Amino acid sequence: MPKTGKKYKKVLERVERTKRYPLDEALEILPNCSFAKFDESVDIAVKLGVNPRHADQMVRGALVLPHGTGKTARVLVFAKGDKATEAEEAGADFVGAEEYVDKIQKEGWLDFDKAISTPDMMGLVGRLGRVLGPRGMMPNPKVGTVTMDVAKAVREMKAGRVEFRVEKAGIVHAPLGRISFGADKLRENLIALMDMLMKLKPSTAKGTYVQSITVSTTMGPGIKLDSAAVLAQIAK
Secondary structure (H helix, E strand, O other): OOOOOHHHHHHHOOOOOOOOEOHHHHHHHHHHHOOOOOOOEEEEEEEEOOOOOOHHHOOEEEEEOOOOOOOOOOEEEEOOHHHHHHHHHHOOOEEEOHHHHHHHHHHOOOOOOEEEEOHHHHHHHHHHHHHHOOOOOOOOHHHOOEOOOHHHHHHHHHHOEEEEEOOOOOEEEEEEEEHHHOHHHHHHHHHHHHHHHHHOOOOOOOOOOEEEEEEEEOOOOOEEEOHHHHHHHHHO
16 A cells, blocks of 8 residues: 655644535645645536536536636647647647648657647547547537637637536536635636536436535545535635
């Protein structure tokens, strides 16, 4: 079994494992759970009462967080002609067609975070499904990354757009920002994400939809939130 470091053990003592913390209290604790020398990411894990094996209970979506994620995404756009020019002007890091498909297939190149494609390019981009799909990087019309408005898509990616998809265990993982954001910005990002998840609630979902919410830093322990209190803030 892997050993738990002294720093982690010390941080763990600051969190009551069985307690469901009010949001504001949890966000005050988070900085005390950060012991790395870098600006740690803050992430959220939401356990939903859905069965992802059923197509009508698959929860996936995207949104631009009010304060971004603290990371500037490297964006690859598959486009030609005027759309390629639009993508470049919007700030895309890489723009092209066959040359990038070949680069990914033959060289294993993956030096980008997000991929966008115009609809006419998907016949070509579809070849990359086995490579990009498992990594969550495949362009998809359901989350707005297969679009003719490539300029808007690129700007949103650069502004801190987050894509999420429920996993087999019914959990949605997503970034909320960085420790350096402070409590107010992290709170607004979290509320925005939870609001989106509530809007995406499948009509076929039974029982409690939001079963648990946990926030954590990159290196720190999870802090469980009072889900009912968080959802009450959304309803205001």
